[in-house]
Amino acid sequence: MYLALKEIRHEKLRYGLIISMVVLIAYLIFILTSLAFGLAGENTQAINSWDAKSIVLNKDSNISLTQSTITNDQAKDAKLSSKEAVIGSTPVVAKHKGKEKISASFIGARKSQFIIKDLKLTSGHKARNNHQIVVDEKFKTDGYKLGDKVTLNSFKDKYQIVGFTKNAKLNVAPVAYGTMATWKYLRGIPNAPVSGSAIVSKNAKYNAHDSHLKTYSMNKFISKLPGYSAENTTFGFMIGFLMIISLVIIAVFLYILTMQALPTYAVLRAQGIPARALVSTITSQSLILMASGVVIGALLAALTGSLLPVGVPMAFNIPVLTWISIGLMIMGVIGAAIPAQKIATVDPVSVIGG
Amino acid sequence: MSVIELKNINKYFGSGISKVHVLKDVNFAADRGQLILVVGPSGSGKSTFLTIAGGLQTPTSGSVEVEGQPVEKLTKGQRDKLRLNRVGFVLQSYNLVPYLKVKEQFAFVDKVKREGNLSKQDLDNLLKQLGISQLVDKFPGELSGGQTQRVAIARALYADPDIVLVDEPTAALDSEKVAEVGKLFKDLAESRNKAVVVVTHDLRLLDFADKTYEILDGKISLKDKEHVLDR
């Protein structure tokens, strides 16, 4: 530790540069991770708020909520308990004169079932008729107020916003909750014998007893949300690569420094300084570099998070970010391994005039 | 008893047709309070001798004894300790850690070897004796060649070793400086009661030695100085 700190203090420029590299990488990793979580959250917030374990969809819907329909007969056979709820989903564009259009997910559900029953509002009340809706707070941040009357898609009908709810996003779009009749109307099938798009259940093993319907776990359903898996894989790749880049940078840097300092290490070994003390020097240097980079990167990321407009989906998941920081530290230790091995095996004889 | 003794040392390098016999039946002893010179031409085996004496290399056969203790019986860690505690090396280059101030070179020894080092008072005296007291806050890069060598000597003596092994201390020095260095090592040996072993091809140091060995082609022999000069 003594040598480690002394060297860093003496070679401020060198170590400053490498720390700034680590800062940039750590910062990028933190921002990307938070974006990944933010986006994933916007994909699944509404689903998570339902606290459901499984979903029943039409077998031929390709696990897509908007492609699935459940007939009245099927719903009747499904023997719904208080743990099940039927939902109807369709994408809508909400408009109000002088305000920004909002692409939303309309979800129709029954008052008597848990989706609406357990719905928590931040203000207003739940829909009491077919011309009232409860919307995600995204509407509020875009300037909509309680009592505003919006049109949905190209229908002439007006729907009044009577309540706001938090964390209601599905596939990155804010959710508008309304009645089942409104959903059927918006789908253009007001009189069809259709009950909804899907049945969600809090029971993981729920079975709808119909050969045309299939139960999927919520996780499976989420992974099939349009873009969800692709996004996460992309982020995962980027973060993984940045980890590897950080490893390579630190390893190359320490390796070059070590090779330059090898004669000094050889003399220290000749003087009887145990190899262990020298190896711990390079390892602690690597850890110091990584730790300072991670701390500064984290501070910058936090600062960025506080400066970003509300609309940018960033979620700072502290446990995950902690694990990533630990991961970076481990990269530091691995990066120090080759230089450490060089130091441990340096031949002191090499520096004695040959 | 000699503080360091080499008995019937042989050292071979390589094998088969490229096998070379570098040290041949070397016998050597050094006592406290003496400056011992080992002279010989380039390639005669001086460095090999020095590294074996300091426990950095093991001889192919024979025995090195430090205060009666055979070095070849020690483990690697024990040999590290031996060098840390009993042997001081003064090498030609890279002696000092470049990013430590002169005073920190000693502080670092304290970190690794917690006891038996010179006291603050002793260190001050040593630095005065070497004429480098004013350099304690400088980095090695800020020192002249001669100053660096003196700091390296102080560094080697700081752990209070019994034996000081010195490699070519006068390479590229003019005669006046050579005399200074010779006198310095002789003084240190006497005033601090160390066995100082200097390997060199520089015959200008002969005047200062209490005892002179000559290595020729791997064979070592004790000489009086007229004999060495005769050659």
Ligand SMILES: Nc1ncnc2c1ncn2[C@@H]1O[C@H](COP(=O)(O)OP(=O)(O)OP(=O)(O)O)[C@@H](O)[C@H]1O
């Ligand atoms: N590791 C080694 N492998 C093979 N041969 C070696 C090795 N080390 C030394 N030698 C050989 O042993 C002989 C003596 O080498 P040594 O370095 O001891 O000489 P020296 O007296 O110190 O020479 P110089 O004055 O040039 O430093 C040389 O012929 C050298 O080539």
Ligand SMILES: [Mg+2]
């Ligand atoms: Mg040599």
